[in-house]
Amino acid sequence: MPQSTETALHRQAVVYIMLDSSLCITEMSEEAPLWADDPRSVQVGNDIRLGFPELVGAEADLQAVLEGNRPSLIISGISRIPHDAAPFFVTVTVTLYRGASRSMDTLVLMVEDVSKWMDEIQRRTQMSNDAIALANAMTASKVFIENIFDAIADMLIVTSANGIINAVNRATLTLTEYTSTELIDQPITLILPGEQLREGFTISWQSAPTEFRCVSKSGESIPVSFTRAPLDTEGHVLRGVVYLGRDLREQKQAAARISKLETENLSLHEVLRTNQDTTDIVWSSPVMNTLMENLSKVAATDTTVLITGETGTGKELVARAIHNLSSRSKTMLVTVNCAALPEGLVESELFGHEKGSFTGALQKRTGRFELADGGTIFLDEIGELPMATQAKLLRVLQGEEFERVGGTHPVRINTRVIAATNRDLAAQVREGRFREDLLFRLNVFPLHVPPLRERPEEIPLLVEHFLRLFSRRTNKHVTSVDPKAMRKLMQYSWPGNVRELANVIERAMIVCDGQTLTESKLALVDVSRQTEAAGTSFDEMARQHLLRTLEECGGVIEGPRGAAAILGLKPATLRSRLRKLGIERVGGGFRYTS
Amino acid sequence: MILAKICVLGEVSVGKTSLIRRFVDRSFSDAYLTTVGVKISRKLVRLEPDPSGIAADTDLQLVIWDLEGGHNSIDLSSTYLKGARGAIVVGDLTRSSTLDQLQEHIDRFRYVNPQGRVVIALNKSDLQTGAAGAIVDRWNDVAGVAKTICTSAKTGKGVDELFTALGMSILQDTGNAAEH
Numbered sequence: 149m150p151q152s153t154e155t156a157l158h159r160q161a162v163v164y165i166m167l168d169s170s171l172c173i174t175e176m177s178e179e180a181p182l183w184a185d186d187p188r189s190v191q192v193g194n195d196i197r198l199g200f201p202e203l204v205g206a207e208a209d210l211q212a213v214l215e216g217n218r219p220s221l222i223i224s225g226i227s228r229i230p231h232d233a234a235p236f237f238v239t240v241t242v243t244l245y246r247g248a249s250r251s252m253d254t255l256v257l258m259v260e261d262v263s264k265w266m267d268e269i270q271r272r273t274q275m276s277n278d279a280i281a282l283a284n285a286m287t288a289s290k291v292f293i294e295n296i297f298d299a300i301a302d303m304l305i306v307t308s309a310n311g312i313i314n315a316v317n318r319a320t321l322t323l324t325e326y327t328s329t330e331l332i333d334q335p336i337t338l339i340l341p342g343e344q345l346r347e348g349f350t351i352s353w354q355s356a357p358t359e360f361r362c363v364s365k366s367g368e369s370i371p372v373s374f375t376r377a378p379l380d381t382e383g384h385v386l387r388g389v390v391y392l393g394r395d396l397r398e399q400k401q402a403a404a405r406i407s408k409l410e411t412e413n414l415s416l417h418e419v420l421r422t423n424q425d426t427t428d429i430v431w432s433s434p435v436m437n438t439l440m441e442n443l444s445k446v447a448a449t450d451t452t453v454l455i456t457g458e459t460g461t462g463k464e465l466v467a468r469a470i471h472n473l474s475s476r477s478k479t480m481l482v483t484v485n486c487a488a489l490p491e492g493l494v495e496s497e498l499f500g501h502e503k504g505s506f507t508g509a510l511q512k513r514t515g516r517f518e519l520a521d522g523g524t525i526f527l528d529e530i531g532e533l534p535m536a537t538q539a540k541l542l543r544v545l546q547g548e549e550f551e552r553v554g555g556t557h558p559v560r561i562n563t564r565v566i567a568a569t570n571r572d573l574a575a576q577v578r579e580g581r582f583r584e585d586l587l588f589r590l591n592v593f594p595l596h597v598p599p600l601r602e603r604p605e606e607i608p609l610l611v612e613h614f615l616r617l618f619s620r621r622t623n624k625h626v627t628s629v630d631p632k633a634m635r636k637l638m639q640y641s642w643p644g645n646v647r648e649l650a651n652v653i654e655r656a657m658i659v660c661d662g663q664t665l666t667e668s669k670l671a672l673v674d675v676s677r678q679t680e681a682a683g684t685s686f687d688e689m690a691r692q693h694l695l696r697t698l699e700e701c702g703g704v705i706e707g708p709r710g711a712a713a714i715l716g717l718k719p720a721t722l723r724s725r726l727r728k729l730g731i732e733r734v735g736g737g738f739r740y741t742s
Numbered sequence: 743m744i745l746a747k748i749c750v751l752g753e754v755s756v757g758k759t760s761l762i763r764r765f766v767d768r769s770f771s772d773a774y775l776t777t778v779g780v781k782i783s784r785k786l787v788r789l790e791p792d793p794s795g796i797a798a799d800t801d802l803q804l805v806i807w808d809l810e811g812g813h814n815s816i817d818l819s820s821t822y823l824k825g826a827r828g829a830i831v832v833g834d835l836t837r838s839s840t841l842d843q844l845q846e847h848i849d850r851f852r853y854v855n856p857q858g859r860v861v862i863a864l865n866k867s868d869l870q871t872g873a874a875g876a877i878v879d880r881w882n883d884v885a886g887v888a889k890t891i892c893t894s895a896k897t898g899k900g901v902d903e904l905f906t907a908l909g910m911s912i913l914q915d916t917g918n919a920a921e922h
């Protein structure tokens with residue numbers, strides 16, 4: 149069985165702390181203080197907020213978790229800088245631990261060391277620092293500009309009140325390619341055709357930086373940012389104007405780079421989240437053997453791969469494995485969950501947009517495709533992609549160039565595409581919801597991950613794997629499973645597949661006291677409800693579940709008690725899912741129409 | 743003692759981290775250190791009695807959140823902003839674009855914490871040559887901004903005043919709430 153990666157860091161395991169309803173510590177792992185901001189204050193009986201200040205202000209959310217109105221509270225990527233040890237990062241998760249009765253419910257705080265991920269973000273962010281430091285230094289130098297006239301890299305031009313050039317510095321000459329004799333005594337409009345000369349400036353006149361096109365002797369149009377200030381005013385009469393200009397060409401490139409880094413940074417946050425649950429693929433069955441063989445064959449190529457399989461079968465793990473085994477493994481694997489993107493923003497998320505291309509596009513944004521240039525992009529839930537975006541994706545898959553939203557320059561990238569879906573794309577094609585040509589393009593190398601119920605022989609191995617994995621997380625040493633419990637696990641139909649199995653095991657381990665997991669600790673969904681559900685389509689089950697949840701929430705979607713929070717979805721995602729399933733708001737509630 | 747979470751917001755490189763370090767550690771560094779993730783600092787402030795008598799000799803423990811600059815996903819930041827009693831929104835006097843973004847940061851904070859108190863820091867005043875009076879006046883008039891202060895994390899000017907002003911505003915809020 150493949151070993152999951154494990155580093156020797158002493159802070160690797162997760163620690164837990166149990167809290168009572170007034171947020172005081174009732175019980176905790178021995179090492180818990182090591183993860184705190186103030187280790188000395190982490191003691192049984194003390195207020196948790198003394199040692200974990202990130203929980204100050206989170207009282208309302210904690211209360212919601214305790215009352216079962218919210219599944220968990222996660223605060224990720226908090227840095228700790230101990231006096232006597234290296235800095236590290238933690239993610240704090242608070243969930244409900246159900247006691248025998250309501251009044252015995254308690255909160256469990258789990259703290260996990262996420263330094264590995266944050267270091268990676270830090271490393272990438274560092275690269276953008278140099279650019280920022282330079283910009284800061286240049287700002288500061290404005291103060292001393294008069295003294296370092298010629299040494300300065302910025303353009304400096306002095307004109308008379310009516311716009312005739314009196315003096316220029318060396319940077320101006322270099323940029324415009326004129327000699328000083330060619331410029332002196334000429335109107336400023338020679339190099340700044342856009343400048344409008346104004347008369348009768350008063351002493352208070354001063355302008356914010358303005359972007360101009362500066363035209364050089366050879367006719368090149370160069371973006372320059374100019375600040376203009378009045379010179380030597382006497383009795384409110386303008387004597388001249390000082391122009392201070394900066395060549396924007398490099399800055400524009402740097403800005404594009406920073407924007408890419410910011411997007412990367414964001415993706416890493418997502419990686420950070422999804423990776424918390426990621427483990428290696430574990431398999432033993434013949435079907436999975438074949439799958440893994442095919443996987444390693446296709447990994448070595450640049451072929452597009454379409455992974456199909458029910459939810460929870462581990463399609464993302466398969467995608468990651470392909471990436472890791474490929475020649476692109478040293479580069480980024482950018483994961484995009486197409487279902488989680490707000491519908492109106494899918495295209496700009498994937499392909500980027502130019503500043504001002506639509507309301508809210510305040511900055512230029514690098515798309516995920518560009519981000520994955522040289523690497524791999526994983527498009528999860530590809531079946532949810534809007535038709536318009538499908539067309540653009542098709543072009544990219546055909547190796548053509550694409551344009552950012554609102555952009556005019558074509559962009560060409562080299563990205564390997566891996567897509568996944570739990571839908572029947574062929575059926576979607578028939579219903580006119582998915583492009584047939586795109587399906588052909590994607591379907592070059594299909595990999596089907598079989599549902600867990602088709603390979604029950606694998607369950608004991610998976611169970612063993614998760615026992616080991618969660619032993620470290622929960623600090624418990626459960627080593628075996630009672631035969632009766634194992635039989636129950638193998639007979640269960642696992643609609644949620646491997647992910648559900650992992651959840652069941654993790655939950656069972658938290659409530660388990662001894663070394664052996666017994667049947668009573670397994671929280672499997674009632675079997676009678678299972679059979680009732682059999683025969684209904686997946687959509688129908690989802691619909692019923694959503695309607696039930698909405699009803700419980702009184703039709704409220706957003707907010708801590710809203711349906712989105714309870715379902716663990718973003719409100720926008722929930723709304724789009726409701727639309728797709730044909731659930732509409734009718735009066736105060738929701739109903740399935742059509 | 744009262745515990746209050748506050749956030750420091752603003753564009754990248756305006757001096758958020760520097761202001762916090764000046765206030766908490768009494769130090770300043772020219773090196774640019776990007777904040778990755780979230781750094782939480784704490785400092786006890788003892789507020790002198792104010793004329794209105796509301797905040798007489800109170801100990802307030804400020805739990806200060808230093809967030810990343812730039813626009814990250816709203817989702818991410820609202821988790822971090824949630825539950826804050828106040829915010830210091832920072833602009834850089836030498837870069838007017840960062841001042842243009844102040845309102846956006848205020849709105850984002852207010853969206854999550856409608857009752858939250860806001861003070862504005864116009865930072866790097868040591869580099870600014872012209873008068874900033876007009877900018878201060880403009881922001882003081884904006885609804886919901888308790889105070890606007892010119893600061894320099896480098897020289898320390900205005901920094902204590904800034905945090906104290908926010909602390910006072912939070913305590914007044916607490917005082918008002920207690921009266922009801």
Ligand SMILES: Nc1nc2c(ncn2[C@@H]2O[C@H](COP(=O)(O)OP(=O)(O)O)[C@@H](O)[C@H]2O)c(=O)[nH]1
Nearest residue numbers: 754755756757758759760771772866894895896
């Ligand atoms: N001259 C001057 N420089 C400052 C001041 N505040 C910050 N800086 C510098 O500006 C840069 C960015 O500061 P930092 O605190 O890291 O910004 P943040 O991104 O907002 O946290 C650093 O190089 C600081 O040394 C200030 O008041 N005056």
Ligand SMILES: [Mg+2]
Nearest residue numbers: 758759776777
């Ligand atoms: Mg910072």
